[in-house]
Amino acid sequence: MTTAASVQSRAPRMRADALRNRERIIAAAREMFVEHGAQVPLDEIARRAAVGNATVYRHFADRDVLMRQVVVSVLDRVTDLAERAVAAADTAGGDPSAELRRFVHAAADERIGALCPLLTAGFDKDHPDLIAVRLRLEAVLDALLERARTAGRLRADIGVGDLMIALSQLTRPLPGTACSGIDRYVHRHLQLFLDGLMSPAGSVLPGTAATLEDLRQRA
Amino acid sequence: MTTAASVQSRAPRMRADALRNRERIIAAAREMFVEHGAQVPLDEIARRAAVGNATVYRHFADRDVLMRQVVVSVLDRVTDLAERAVAAADTAGGDPSAELRRFVHAAADERIGALCPLLTAGFDKDHPDLIAVRLRLEAVLDALLERARTAGRLRADIGVGDLMIALSQLTRPLPGTACSGIDRYVHRHLQLFLDGLMSPAGSVLPGTAATLEDLRQRA
Amino acid sequence: MTTAASVQSRAPRMRADALRNRERIIAAAREMFVEHGAQVPLDEIARRAAVGNATVYRHFADRDVLMRQVVVSVLDRVTDLAERAVAAADTAGGDPSAELRRFVHAAADERIGALCPLLTAGFDKDHPDLIAVRLRLEAVLDALLERARTAGRLRADIGVGDLMIALSQLTRPLPGTACSGIDRYVHRHLQLFLDGLMSPAGSVLPGTAATLEDLRQRA
Amino acid sequence: MTTAASVQSRAPRMRADALRNRERIIAAAREMFVEHGAQVPLDEIARRAAVGNATVYRHFADRDVLMRQVVVSVLDRVTDLAERAVAAADTAGGDPSAELRRFVHAAADERIGALCPLLTAGFDKDHPDLIAVRLRLEAVLDALLERARTAGRLRADIGVGDLMIALSQLTRPLPGTACSGIDRYVHRHLQLFLDGLMSPAGSVLPGTAATLEDLRQRA
DNA sequence: GATGAATGAGGCTTCATTCAT
DNA sequence: GATGAATGAAGCCTCATTCAT
Known part of the structure; x- marks a missing residue:
């Protein structure tokens, strides 16, 4: 639901x-x-x-409310995608890391990157609707990452927020663009980033794993 | 100069x-x-x-001219960073891939990500000043990537544009933010992306390697 | 209409x-x-x-559009005046040259002279609305002048444009004035000009008769 | 001088x-x-x-002072023209009314019409310099008109101001125009107006003869 | 409930005028 | 004395929001 x-x-x-x-x-x-x-x-x-x-x-009531509803709407759809990815991973013969990759590319197609510019000043990131969808998304993404980690394909030092922030940023559209230009490369860069996520770790990461809560505090 | x-x-x-x-x-x-x-x-x-x-x-004369000058100014500084990285790589005992990593993080600190939002509608991407600095940057970055490739540490299927686009996007600030929030994680994600850049390749990349010319056409 | x-x-x-x-x-x-x-x-x-x-x-949409509508509005009213003058001239016992004089003074009272300063740079003199009203005005004025010429009271070497340009210029207000000053004399000068229009011709005119098309090209 | x-x-x-x-x-x-x-x-x-x-x-000191000096400069030159016309009329065989005509056309070529738009709000029409040149101009023009009247060629019911106002208005440029357009017709209309000035009078003029003093009060 | 119209605050830009070299 | 640069006060126009049909 x-x-x-x-x-x-x-x-x-x-x-x-x-x-x-x-x-x-x-x-x-x-x-x-x-x-x-x-x-x-x-x-x-x-x-x-x-x-x-x-x-x-x-x-x-005003622009902020509309923006919030749009964010909720997109996050809902992305969460649905993540749920489907978990389900597929749990299927007999499912490949969690392949499902993770598929999810990332599918989320990009849902224009999740377009949400970034909406998280602007005046945007109430603590609104109940947002908290609700964030919790849902975090839970299911955690499950997905856990599956991949258990399968030994995902480095251990990254969190849900790392994935979502980078995914959002890499797919963020340029203002005044119909996205046609950047789209050609978005999936390349996601692929590169995903490669970086895979184990064994290629380097030591600075800082600590991000959660979606951190994502909330960003703006 | x-x-x-x-x-x-x-x-x-x-x-x-x-x-x-x-x-x-x-x-x-x-x-x-x-x-x-x-x-x-x-x-x-x-x-x-x-x-x-x-x-x-x-x-x-107007907002666009100011934006262009800011872009040129930042790209100038980033180009200087890249030149230093190439020089360091060419030093006896220099490690090209380490210099590439250092350059990426340093460019992030120069706020190169802040340029993305400036490439908006009405921005003349073909202005002589921009073409000039773009050519300079592309040349030196090409050299840097080539060093890393020759050292066998960089995948062969990525181009200068791939690096610059992803670098810009991953470090892009959120509007209405003093960047303090995102900064905590930017270097993590850059590191992950860099890991993905390293050879051996973790996956097959869709599309073709981007050049800075592609970056120009994005908007 | x-x-x-x-x-x-x-x-x-x-x-x-x-x-x-x-x-x-x-x-x-x-x-x-x-x-x-x-x-x-x-x-x-x-x-x-x-x-x-x-x-x-x-x-x-902008200043020019407003100015154009004002011009059209005034020219409409002046055209109506001219139509009435032609009708009166065609009445039994009508005096075309007297009607012409009356029309000129009435047009002055409609502030037709105030239109001149509006025909400034950036004013699209070829807008359909303007062409339409100009054609209407030219046709009816032509008829009025023809009546006066046939009655033998008007010199043959003047055109519609001569009348309209001089009428507009002579009644043009001074900027920053409520027109009160100049109004005292406008009708005197119109009368003098009208006297000059009457036959027999007092002098040979330089140039050729102006049409409203010429008036359009003035600016 | x-x-x-x-x-x-x-x-x-x-x-x-x-x-x-x-x-x-x-x-x-x-x-x-x-x-x-x-x-x-x-x-x-x-x-x-x-x-x-x-x-x-x-x-x-400011824009108004500059405008005044320009006005004085042009009126000076026009006054010189009028003085020459009077001198020529006084020559043996001189034709006062022909000289008047010549003067009017010459004054038009001095762009006297361009002064009108300068007589705007904030323009001090009582400045000593202006009063001086106005008196000079009025005196010499009075003389010129008197010559023509005595020769029986000028109606008796017009004054210096009538001439100057109409002359100025008929030669007034359109804003945003290099005057090229209107110039083609200006001399025609001056000629028509001059014809109206000649005697015998073609009609009874409303109002009373204008002086340059009236011209001062216009703005 | 839906709509077109009205509003005022605010951003961009120009320009008369003043200041510093 | 001459100059380029700096300034702030408007003017034009847009847009979020409110009102009247």
């Missing part, structure tokens, strides 16, 4: 068209954030969603 | 105070871009430089 | 209050342009129209 | 280069005002005069 669903279930009920509008706005916002950066005018998002601008405000 | 020097020498001469102001503005702009992103108000930059706002416009 | 009406009908529909604001802004702009010249701050126009400054930009 | 000379003689003495700069600035200012209107940036005038911007301020 996705976190987004639980969010929606909070309000008593919603008219079908209102619900449809809400989804369209989030989808449009994600696309616009990906393509034009975090400060795209809300009117543009409204136009892309084929909705009046005031409708955006009816659903999301 | 740095590219910036040649840029300044173009105009016949500059009064001492004007030159001082120019440098202060570029320094302030770099700091503000690093800390608050590409769209900090120019008035804030002026205040940080302890200069009237119009003075910024006297030196830099 | 006026050209302005056709312009408005282009957009599907407009809310009543928006339409009211639009008219108020044009009216305020005309007054401000007349009284304070072409470069009055748009904020002043907004204040005069009792409207927020951004509302001006909602209706008119 | 010109008024400008008397103005300069007020200050004790001037270095030769300073005097040359002063003249260059006035000449440049006149050209720029004619071509680009009254609000051309002073820096542009300085550049055209090949002089530093601060030098403009050394010679002319």
Whole structure:
């Protein structure tokens, strides 16, 4: 079950068209954030969603709320991907480290890198919705890493946060770009990074393994 | 000799105070871009430089020109670092791959990641100043990579652009952050990425090696 | 029917209050342009129209668009005056040259002279709306002059453009003036000019008769 | 003797280069005002005069002073023209009305129309220099008109101000234009206006004859 | 509930004027 | 005396947000 669903279930009920509008706005916002950066005018998002601008405000009190919902939405989907990766790893004959690699590339395709620019000033990183999805994601990723470690394919000195931060950064879009340019290379660099993650360790890492909690504190 | 020097020498001469102001503005702009992103108000930059706002416009016709000069300034310093790394590698007993690692971490400390957000729409990536510094950087980095490859420590399937893109992305600051948060982990992730760069290759890379020319086309 | 009406009908529909604001802004702009010249701050126009400054930009993308609409609006009214003059001249017992004189003085009262300063750099004189109203005006003025010529009261060597240019110039307001000063004499000078237009010709004119097309090319 | 000379003689003495700069600035200012209107940036005038911007301020305390000096300079030259016209009319066989016509066209070529936009808000029309040149001009023009009246060629109901106002207005340049466009027709319209000035009167004029004093009050 | 319109605060840029060399 | 540079006060325009239909 996705976190987004639980969010929606909070309000008593919603008219079908209102619900449809809400989804369209989030989808449009994600696309616009990906393509034009975090400060795209809300009117543009409204136009892309084929909705009046005031409708955006009816659903999301201000820009920060909208950004948070987009983040939650993407993290939900990424968490789903991670869950599927764990399940596949647990299947008879599953290869945890191959599943980890697959997950990383799939998360990149979900534009997880586009979330970075949203974690800007004024973004409440301690909002319950965020905490919830973060915990879910951390738990399942921990499981995935643990599988790979147990299989002896993953170095021991890295944590969930290391993976997520680097994954996010390496796939971060350039502002004002439709991502077409960078996409050509993103998967190369992810592959290189993944190679670095594999054991035996190629070097001693400075610092300590990051958790998602550290990721929270970054901004 | 740095590219910036040649840029300044173009105009016949500059009064001492004007030159001082120019440098202060570029320094302030770099700091503000690093800390608050590409769209900090120019008035804030002026205040940080302890200069009237119009003075910024006297030196830099508009925001794009200022951004370009900051980019050139940083790339100049990074190129200098790379030159030193090559020189050290060529010293008797020099270790090319160790010098490459050192260079990567040093470039991170020069805030090269802060340049990414500047490569935004309206940024003229074909400006002569940029082409010049890019060529210089590419040449010296090529030399550095070649040394490491010859020493048998670097995979053969990566190019200068792969290194620079990943380095830039992994060190990119979060908007609205004084970089303190991410800095704790940046060097870990660089280390992991560097491990992935080392031979023998851990996996087959998709796509082809990137050049700095590709980096130009990204935006 | 006026050209302005056709312009408005282009957009599907407009809310009543928006339409009211639009008219108020044009009216305020005309007054401000007349009284304070072409470069009055748009904020002043907004204040005069009792409207927020951004509302001006909602209706008119930039200063040039607003100026054009004001020009069209005034030319529309002047064209209406000319049509009435032709109709009166065609009435039984109508005196074409007297109607011409009346038209000239009436056009002056419509502040047609205030349009001159608006035909400044950046003003698109080939905009469809302008072409349309110019053609309408030229046609009806041609008819009026032809009536007067046929009645033997108008010299043969002058064209529509001669009349409109001189009329505009002679009634042009001084910047920073509420027109009160010049108004005392404008009608005297128009009368003198009209006397010069009457036949028999008092002198040989240099150049050739101007058309409104020439007037367009002036700027 | 010109008024400008008397103005300069007020200050004790001037270095030769300073005097040359002063003249260059006035000449440049006149050209720029004619071509680009009254609000051309002073820096542009300085550049055209090949002089530093601060030098403009050394010679002319502020924009208004510079504008006044330009006005005085042009009126001086126009007055000289009028004096020559009177002299020619007084010559044996001189034709006062032909000289009047010649004077009007010559004054137009001196760009007298460009003065209108300078008579803007903040312009001190009662400055001694202006009063002086105005009196001189009025006296000599009065003489010229009187000659023409006596010769029976000029209507009796017009004054000096009527002539100067209409002359100025009809030759007024459009802002943002190099005057090339309007120049083609200016002399036609002056000719028409002059025809209207000739006797016998073609109509009864409203109002009363204008003096240059009225012209002063216009702005 | 949805919408188009209105608003005011704020950023960019220009320019008259003053200062320092 | 002449100059290039510095300055701050507006003006234009955008955009997040609120209001009226």
